[in-house]
Amino acid sequence: KISYLTVPMKLTLYSYENGTKTALNENALSHDRKLKCFDNRCLPVTLLHLGNIKSPHYYVEIETSQVLLNGSSFKPIWTTYNARFTELELWFRFIFLILAFIAAVALCHSLRKYSIQDWSIEQKWIIFLLIAVMLYNNPLFPLMLLVSSPLISVIDACFTVTFFCSLLMFWLCVYHGIRKSERHFFSFYFMKICLVGLLWIIGCVILSWSASTRLSIQPSPSHRTRRVSWVSRSSSSSCWESTSFTSSSCW
Numbered sequence: 080k081i082s083y084l085t086v087p088m089k090l091t092l093y094s095y096e097n098g099t100k101t102a103l104n105e106n107a108l109s110h111d112r113k114l115k116c117f118d119n120r121c122l123p124v125t126l127l128h129l130g131n132i133k134s135p136h137y138y139v140e141i142e143t144s145q146v147l148l149n150g151s152s153f154k155p156i157w158t159t160y161n162a163r164f165t166e167l168e169l170w171f172r173f174i175f176l177i178l179a180f181i182a183a184v185a186l187c188h189s190l191r192k193y194s195i196q197d198w199s200i201e202q203k204w205i206i207f208l209l210i211a212v213m214l215y216n217n218p219l220f221p222l223m224l225l226v227s228s229p230l231i232s233v234i235d236a237c238f239t240v241t242f243f244c245s246l247l248m249f250w251l252c253v254y255h256g257i258r259k260s261e262r263h264f265f266s267f268y269f270m271k272i273c274l275v276g277l278l279w280i281i282g283c284v285i286l287s288w289s290a291s292t293r294l295s296i297q298p299s300p301s302h303r304t305r306r307v308s309w310v311s312r313s314s315s316s317s318c319w320e321s322t323s324f325t326s327s328s329c330w
Contacts, residue, residue: 084114089142090126094134109142123156133227169221176216183209200256204249215242229290236286244279251275 089109093100114121127139139155186206190198217238222231251271256262 081115081117084116084121086112086114086143088112088126091140091142092127093138093140095136095138096134100138165224169224172216172220176213176218179209179212179216183213200262204252208245208249211242211245214238232290233287236290237283240279240282240286244275244282247278248272248275 087109088111090104092103094103095101112124112126114124116122126141129137183206186202186209190202195203215238217235219231219234223235248271251274252262252268255267255271259267262268
């Protein structure tokens, strides 16, 4: 039988360095966590996300209902990004950024003898989409791994939204232009620009907010890649496990 349990939890994060413990979120608020339990076992819930590691040691203090602790035990799990996957993502973005740049330069070089007004609509769209692909691969992506500023994550989110909105604008123009030969600005492009522009603004706001909150030290229940999870168990011991190491310590 599946049961649901709402538990208030307050998390306080401390950095521990040189024998000094400093609270990073002194005004931590209590958040309700909804646990899904069956057969005396509960599914994991996300309690904490760290966008950047600034201290060699962290101390996490969690306050919860005393009723939940009676006859139960919990297992905190610490998960991290795979360093090899980060390296793969760096090379993947860099290679496709260079390929898009070479293709854009080669196309512009081949059309240099003609005026821009003489370019076909397909050639103009190719140049536009190649620039969008370069933005999608984000030349500033390495800074996300080196700088803890949320501005870099916001820029990356805006670049991503710009690429998909550019692709949407392209397909709208292509399909609408099948039966319409005259493409005046107000009769053909204006409504499409308004529609895509509205989606661009909404997408940038939502993704920018999501990207900026990932760097927050407050609990982030929606984040799945780096979390501290609590799992109810029938045994009486608790273990702290790190995916970065093969060993685990228990208390």
